[in-house]
Amino acid sequence: MTKVRDDRATTEVTLGVDIGTSSTKAVLVDAAGEIVGQAVAEHRVDRPEPTWAEMDGRTWWREFVDLTGELLAAHPEAAVIAVGVSGMGPCVLLADDRDQPVRPAILYGVDMRATAQIEELTTELGEDMVTAIGGSRLTTQAVGPKLRWVAEHEPEAYAAARRLFMPASFLARHLTGEYVLDHHSASQSTPLYDVERRRWHEPWWERIAPGIERPRLVYPKDVVGAVAAEAAAETGLPAGIPVISGTIDAWTEGISAGAVRPGDLLLMYGTTMFLVATDIRTMRHPSMWTTVGAFPETMCLAGGLATSGAVTDWLRRLTGADFPTLLSEAEASGPGARGLLMLPYFAGERTPILDPDARGVIAGLTLDHGRGDLYRAALEATAFGVRDNVDAMREAGAEITRIVAVGGGTQGRLWLQTVSDVTGLTQHVPRLTIGASYGAAYLARRAVIGDFPIEDWNDTAIVIEPNTATRVGHDANFARYRALYAATRDIQHALARGKHATV
Template sequence: MPAELLIGIDVGTYSSKGVLVNLQGEVLRQHVIPHGISMPAPGHVEQDADAVWWADTLSILKELLSGPYSGADVAGVACSAIGPTLLPLDEAGRPLRPGILYGVDIRAQDQIEALNREIGEATILAHSGMALTSQAIGPKIRWLREHEPEIWARTRTLTTASSYLTYRLTGQHVMDHHTAAHTMPLYDPKARTWTYQFALPVLGDKDLEALPRLAWGDEKAGEVTPEAAALTGLRAGTPVAVGTVDALSEAISVGVSQPGDLMVMYGSTTFFVLVQDTPTPDSRVWSVGGAFAPQHNLAAGMSTTGSLTRWIADELARELPTDQAYDALFREAAAVAPGADGLLLLPYFSGERTPINDTRAKGVIAGLTLSHTRAHLFRAALEGVGFGIRQNIEAFRDLGADVRRIVAVGGGAKTRTWLQIVSDISGEAQELPAVTVGASYGDAFLAGLAAGLLKRGDLQSWVKISDTVQPNTEMRAGYDRLYELYHDLYTQTRPTVHALGDLAEAGRGG
């Protein structure tokens, strides 16, 4: 019997997930492994490539390829992971340090400012189609070169999380165009190649050969090597797709594949992917390559959303069993009136990415009184995220991007209370897919494409919409006023929270 099953594996910020599916998109097996992150210094967020990314991948494959299934049944594999993330490798392909995570890691602010001075902000925007932010890998490469010279001297390859997993499976260093666009200013989005034009300020003594070769996420990166087969249970020679970042695979998993489709992913952070025929560069958001040639994506991301609700659960609901805390908090929040009785929260607990791009932003809670409860605070957090989502969607439309429909995905999208709050705040309907397995499901589809067993049009039969959250128009006026105050609160408190951050840094001896 020919191999006709597909495996998708996604390594996220707080968990990894794998699925085994057939060619019709039916999920046969799935497995989830929780994990954590490391924050060795303020603003530094890391994960271990082997102890987390690769170890989770091996455990997931062992679970999926047990019972009635084996590697002989698998026709293709694809991996996605948190990104864009920086991982330096030595000449043997071994990680030299933990991976430096995406935009939640804000260590490279000095390097962003230096590159803007040396190259010019306008020049970078014109070249890359977006401004340097904490999401960019280029400044983090320079940080590595300046702050860890011993590791830099041993570095032979600069890769990212999904590319590392593909490398462990195939022995090939490959990066997809979506991720490469964030390796700015080393990537030329017009030519879709690496470029030496601005390489010197970033790479110093290294050349572009330190970067993986470029391809699209649905292309074949290589085949499972005999060494990887022995470790994973996969059959040597099994096709492996190039893969991509988790957010883009998540978009594929729910059918966000046509121009005008926008995915809003409610995860530890909130991520936005809008499919475009032609790019619309802007300094507020990210203009990157799409999942499939020759598409483009307009992408954006908030820094602290699901991780904010987790913080509240961890710090303010310790008496609740872990498996019950979120349900209880959402029930409490649903009983609080819109506006949380005059409580307003800025969800910038890890700085903020788009559209304000302020790594020094901080969380602010305004309007507290003795009558406010934990339920009010949780409601205000959900609304604060809602205001940030509205702000990003409005930024897309302000620059002329076409947003035709919105699909909501992720762990937060399983909670009707939060979805209704966001729709009421933004005035936008949100479609809900019938199957919400996550990015690993999109990876399985990429695996089928890379193996030559699926066509892009097959995605329509894989994904069905089961429900739509419609905005309550009666809530709009009140939320419009709170949205104005949300903007004002950030503008008016920005100098204060920046100064507080400086004091905290000085107190730590920074």
């Protein structure tokens, strides 16, 4: 629940701006963590080819200017004392020596144009060396193959390029004139960055990104400079106030919820699910992304489910029932969904199985089952997917002791309880789930007054403890969940590729 701001609240605020996939969000936050004002600008992803996902990088600065102006006009009493930035990533925005984009920004893993370059670089550099230095295998998430794609397919654009930006660093450049990239974003720029030495891997940078200047490396909380006079005139912000580096949005959202300490697992409930485990040690798993953490002393291991809320929404549309009705009927169904077991691979699966040709399976159906049973099975399926990832992360050395839950799915108590029951982990849901823009505003405040815990702003609102009475049944079904995938994998693949048997 958002605090209600009263007339006595301080006028000193920090500005947090996050460039997301579908919108840019800006927020003004006062010294007590109260939200003074919010503004949103919608935008769209361009898909000139079926597997491409790109965006005009100039949109990012234009929306920053527009939203900042909107907030300052709506709240003339607010005095901005620092700026925090955040954005989706890892992205590839190439710009010339005047910081003008030479082509649209290529987005993160949703852009799959560079598959040939992924195979080429994996062979060229060696998969073991790539994972040893870069922390992760080359996938559609990686920056290096996309740079090579531009060099090979758009040589004129590449020849004009001098700098590499992501949304947060592009905003920082426009605000301060500084050319930087935070260590976390750099660690997702596989294979250009050495995750163990925390520096650019110069031999591979020169091989894959020749002619591109390497940005200075900083941490997300670092002040990279002050708002320059030109940026102040354009935005209405005071000249000379500090600007932090910021980082990729999922990690900034983790900061906003306090999921940044060793032992924490950030779990983002949404159309898909994203998981980030934090530790002080380097954790590696073949299917997951090893990265530098949001803070200097931490490392992260990240994974994700391809669907979660997407499956429950599919059931809602299929049955014509609303969510409250489905949740009520799922509650009545009880643990185990009256003998149903679902694989939630309705759009393939990311981690830990890395199987784009996996497909959804519903086992155990009888004529007695209803939509509430199906909905319960879907919730349990996503919980099993989370547990599968938690087990993989623990195999990689992560010591997960609690889940910090964020996202739209946290509004449903049954889903939260199911995940805790299946994983055996306690979940903490913060009071505010505004997202990355709030985390950016928090880091900006720290830049002014020094370190303080996010809990001073955003404490825990709900704690979900696992129900030990259901654990034996969930353990048995989790074993069946894994066995069901192994037993039906070949059939799933055949169906996905259209190899239907004919009669």
